[in-house]
Amino acid sequence: MSGARAHPDLVPRTTLIGAGALVAFALAATSIVRLAGIAPAASPVLLREQAHIAPVASRDLRFIDRADGSVVIGNARGGTVTVIAAGQKTGFVRGVMRGLARDRRARGIGDRPPFTLTLWRDGELSLTDTATGRTIELSAFGPTNRATFAALLPAQAPGT
Incomplete structure (x- = not known):
């Protein structure tokens, strides 16, 4: 066998990078809200x-x-x-x-x-x-x- 891969990548690299960025953004936004002490919206009750x-x-x-x-x-x-x-x-x-x-x-x-x-x-x-x-x-x-x-x-x- 040559140096070529036996099977191609199933998920494009840009898609993986985008998904990772989305997860990082969600974690950062959640952390900012928690650290800043922003209260959740109050219920109608x-x-x-x-x-x-x-x-x-x-x-x-x-x-x-x-x-x-x-x-x-x-x-x-x-x-x-x-x-x-x-x-x-x-x-x-x-x-x-x-x-x-x-x-x-x-x-x-x-x-x-x-x-x-x-x-x-x-x-x-x-x-x-x-x-x-x-x-x-x-x-x-x-x-x-x-x-x-x-x-x-x-x-x-x-x-x-």
């Missing part, structure tokens, strides 16, 4: 707490799946708030609740603890899992998706 923003309306809800594919949304104190029929266009509600239910299953938590839906004085709407403490800011998903959850609040809630 923390910001509301610091600004003493009070709730305007709140309701504890349970979401129960039926065998026919429908979802019963009930008041945690008893009674049905609404029923989402199978096939009804409510993908946002189902998607949010599917994610929260997955989190509960991973932690070994059943469906008994309620979720708290809260309308805040600043107009924001949030859904909190009372079992895990996880909060979803529903206003972030646009007015149409927000309205699907706002409709679950008591009728006298202003701004819904």
Whole structure:
């Protein structure tokens, strides 16, 4: 055999240099943020707490799946708030609740603890899992998706 290689390089050298530079930049940026003591962005929950923003309306809800594919949304104190029929266009509600239910299953938590839906004085709407403490800011998903959850609040809630 001659001095030639048995197989060519699989990754071009410039690509490897670029990848190394990207990793070095990421490490440098992370180090600068940590050393400079730059605080992470505050969560909406923390910001509301610091600004003493009070709730305007709140309701504890349970979401129960039926065998026919429908979802019963009930008041945690008893009674049905609404029923989402199978096939009804409510993908946002189902998607949010599917994610929260997955989190509960991973932690070994059943469906008994309620979720708290809260309308805040600043107009924001949030859904909190009372079992895990996880909060979803529903206003972030646009007015149409927000309205699907706002409709679950008591009728006298202003701004819904």
